[in-house]
Amino acid sequence: MDTKIRIPRHSMIHVLLVIGAILMILPFFWMLLTSFKSVTESTSMNPFVFFPTQWRWGNYIEVLRQNNFPRLYWNTFAMVVLRVICSIVFSAMAAYAFARLKFPGRGFFFGLVLFQMMVPTQIFIIPQYLMVDSLGMRNTIFALLFPGLVSAFGTFLLRQFFMGLPKELEEAAKLDGCNIGQTFLRIMLPLVRSGMVALGIFTALFAFKDLMWPMIVNTNSDAATLSSALAKIQGAYSVDYPELMAASVLAIIPMLILYIIFQKQFIEGVATSGGKL
Amino acid sequence: MSKVVSRRISRQTWSEWSWGWFLIAPTMIGLIVLNIIPIIQTAYLSFFKSGDFGRGNIFVGLDNYRKMFDDVQVWHAVGNTLLYAVLVVPISIALSLIVAVLLNGEIRGKSLYRTIYFIPMVAAPAAVTMVWRWLYNEHFGLINYVLSRIGINAVDWVGNPKVSLISIAIIGIWSVIGYNMVLLLAGLQEIPKDFYEASEIDGASKLRQFFVITLPLLSPTLFFVVVTSVIQAMQVFDVIYMMIDVTSPAYEHTVSLVYLFYNNSFKYSNKGYGSAIVILLLAIIMVITFLQVRGQKKWVNYM
Incomplete structure (x- = not known):
């Protein structure tokens, strides 16, 4: 019986920790994704664009140039x-x-x-x-x-x-x-x-x-x-x-x-x- | 009679003295020039007013302090700074404590979790605030998009004076959880395992163990984390500076004492007034730290 209780408890802990971990790295992930988008993609709400349609290096080139x-x-x-x-x-x-x-x-x-x-x-x-x-x-x-x-x-x-x-x-x-x-x-x-x-x-x-x-x-x-x-x-x-x-x-x-x-x-x-x- | 002996001893003592002075010399000269004299100088400057065009100081006595106590913005800043600390310190410590306790057991992937939670700590606040500003964007931000999907109207996280300080506090909490968690986890690992084993035999529940064993034995670490977190929070600047412009409608509701100090000293070049503000900050921090040290007897257990 003891093990039966333990397994779900541990997986609950993992669920909590994973949610926390996602919240910790999500901003960085979003930073990276946005850096490859065009301005139009980044401001499109309908449909909302999560991933850039292509990996553009243009933003980096522009920032490095200026x-x-x-x-x-x-x-x-x-x-x-x-x-x-x-x-x-x-x-x-x-x-x-x-x-x-x-x-x-x-x-x-x-x-x-x-x-x-x-x-x-x-x-x-x-x-x-x-x-x-x-x-x-x-x-x-x-x-x-x-x-x-x-x-x-x-x-x-x-x-x-x-x-x-x-x-x-x-x-x-x-x-x-x-x-x-x-x-x-x-x-x-x-x-x-x-x-x-x-x-x-x-x-x-x-x-x-x-x-x-x-x-x-x-x-x-x-x-x-x-x-x-x-x-x-x-x-x-x-x-x-x-x-x-x-x-x-x-x-x-x-x-x-x-x-x-x-x-x-x-x-x-x-x-x-x-x-x- | 013992002249030879005493001279030999004194030569040895002399050698220890001169080594001591030599070794501390760079640090002490540096501290005196870079820190001790500046404290006096800042206090001194707070009695002066910068002349026009930043040159020439005019002695004004206590005018800067008088002006400060009549300045609504200073009171706003005191309030904002304290509110920020009240939001960030308890919430961030509670969350880091939860994470630390969860990680303290025999959890798989413990070091991976620890590594991930610490990441916000290694990123420059300037960059971090920029991405949060983007997440918070009223029209195109990810957060408002997610909220709209569950039927909540768009929130102006940055510009609305009612929520902007909360938005800033969220960034502050997010940044510091990993750091506090590492400190608390180190404290948790010092607690002998036997205590838990003994209480398990007595049939204590996990929750009871937390309040009866973990919290009291962790209290010295917790005290250290609280004191340093409060001092850190009272000095908040980077996030607010990067997020709220002086012209923003939310400025009055978010400006912190250090931001106000920065603006007065370097933007408006009134270093005298800036000095008075920073002396006020010093006084507030001293009082709070003093109260915490006095209060620690009530809840901190040193073994």
Whole structure:
């Protein structure tokens, strides 16, 4: 009797989960389908057109012709990679010191790290913009990197990982004659690799999705990122949804491919960093 | 007497100190320049008014704050932001909790489901909002088409001030379910299986198990998800910016504090007023977070 109840219950769960899954990917599916339609097809209500009658690449060609997508990819890529490198390198250094070394000012400085994490990021934006502006660095890759040069979140996250490592490791390294720098680089750093991967994924994801900062600081269309360029493209086309959808597909595809390849790292990265906070 | 010893110890201590300072230097210099000074600067700017053509600051004392409390739009924005948070946070957490609990058992295709539910999280909000706008389109949108097939009249999801905030909240919920689900699922997996086995022997139903075992033991994770979701929701900008133009009839009913901050600081170049708005946002977030931390004793169980 028990099994009789169990089988339908499990299939009910699957029905629910499948409905949810469809709702999750339907917008992407619709984005893709619309990007291949003509304007007439996309606005035909009677009959309603679900699938394009033929797979037209015209919308993509038009969007690529009118916007410098290679440039947008490069700007976004450069910003993401530089932010990932900076946040991992600087955060790992500071995190190790906060987790394992004793020095005057440690409590105070770590307090600043915590304080930064509690403040909404918009509060930094005007002064950061004024700094970039006075350096004459607007519309550059550096401007895109600027707010992500260091990461309080990363410092906090990696500190949690370092604190989870056994103290004996360092004592052994010390006996072997390693100084603090060698212990950090050769012994401790390789052991927090999963933390660094999680931080890298987090940083990349949020840098890629950020809209306000690139919109403010890089107003030239050649200096935009994929996100900020989309905001401009929407204003320019407004009604031509097939072309807007083609542009959206082009903008989300790099991160989507990365996600599909590294899905395990993405999800584990989010799960472990959430648990560590 | 122990001069040699004390000097050796102090040299070692000194080495640890200097390593410590050296290692934290880049992060701390960065944080001070990029974050700590800007907080002070934003607070300072909120007492100034940008001169004409954006140049030259005029000290106006508390005028920006006075203006803010008389500004209907600021109150609209506070209301909209809070309403958005009230819609998105409970619904998204409830749905992600359901999905997480369903996935926590011995379900086939678990990792496939997890992968799919997380997808909205990896797409840029700018692109996501564009396709939702298209789905919401009054005349040609898929949603209204489906509704028309079941006999419901077309809804102006984006332009109608009465529904536009709900439409925006739906996008917000849809985007964040996967993220919360992954965090909650990690929390669920920490709960020892023995608890369930023991209560099964006692004859507890699944529903009872959920309320007696799952919820209390998940409460620390749940608390973390609630606090971060509220902070995130209070900072909503991207979706509203991409969906509602300043000229839209729904603008007043959807503009959030951050959107208002953006418009005042960068569109109308009144950085002083923009700063005052963002200080207000900071104050609201601080108060809400403080209340949540105070309130956690009532429902969060740390083992």
